[in-house]
Amino acid sequence: MNSDLKQASSEKFRRLEAGCRASGLSLTHQRRALLHCLAQRSDHPTADQLYDELKSDVGGLSRTTVYRILDTFVRVGLVSKISSPQAKARFDADMGRHHHIVCEQCGKVADLFDSDFNLRGLPENNSSGFTVHNYEITFNGLCPLCQKIGKENES
Amino acid sequence: MNSDLKQASSEKFRRLEAGCRASGLSLTHQRRALLHCLAQRSDHPTADQLYDELKSDVGGLSRTTVYRILDTFVRVGLVSKISSPQAKARFDADMGRHHHIVCEQCGKVADLFDSDFNLRGLPENNSSGFTVHNYEITFNGLCPLCQKIGKENES
């Protein structure tokens, strides 16, 4: 059962790696390491969380590089950048249509794969004159942990 | 015609002022000035834009105060904070249900009052275990100005 997950993530890794090649990016240690991390995690790590996870494995990895690589991945469309209200950017390697739930308290982000909420179309002739490319629905609420903490403080 | 707008914004101002009182907040010069600004503008100013607009009128207004007041307003629910991908927080004094279009290029934010896009319900038993309070749809695309700039650079 766990091997299913493992397999899924290594498949995802291969897809990402292929995407890198397709965009003409060199596959450096650092980039590979980041791709692994992103393929495995389904939470939505911040740049710093990724750095912390990797710095021990990838000797001499610098925070700057993590930021720079993530930026590159976003630019070529391998990863998307989620802007949470907490000002720290979070990154998501799943480019399929899905939505996000953000915890108002701690900023944690979870996925919501529920096509009931997908929109049928995009706004066409809106008064602002913007051309619309895409959209994202962000739900907010409380994560299980913060719900618990809230209840404890009530008493 | 212009007086309609003026009237609408002063009505909005009074509503906001009342909200302040209801929350037990002192109505200082600085707060009144910010409320005026927020009632008049329908764009979604950053803290700094508000500061720039006000500093000449309100002698000795400090940037710190603008940040602090906005934070307070958000806390008591008078204003909402929009997190754009550009890392600068933007503020919106319109608490009715509406959506936002963000320019991918320059970060400008416009409103979209189109109830076609309002959701019928909120996700109830989602796998993440979050309780959901609210949602917001963020469209992205290009504002009229950035569309124009893009076209010019093509040639």
Added chain:
DNA sequence: CTAAGTGCAAAGCATTTGCAGGCTT
């Protein structure tokens, strides 16, 4: 009068940039 609110200066964080050297292709 007294608690709440403000200004100033300095600190805090996430993120970016310049530059010299190193690694992929």
Added chain:
DNA sequence: AAGCCTGCAAATGCTTTGCACTTAG
């Protein structure tokens, strides 16, 4: 070999904090 990529250190930009003073109610 050639140029993309990385590390380091320093800079940047937005936002927050500590503290003494001021103001609203």
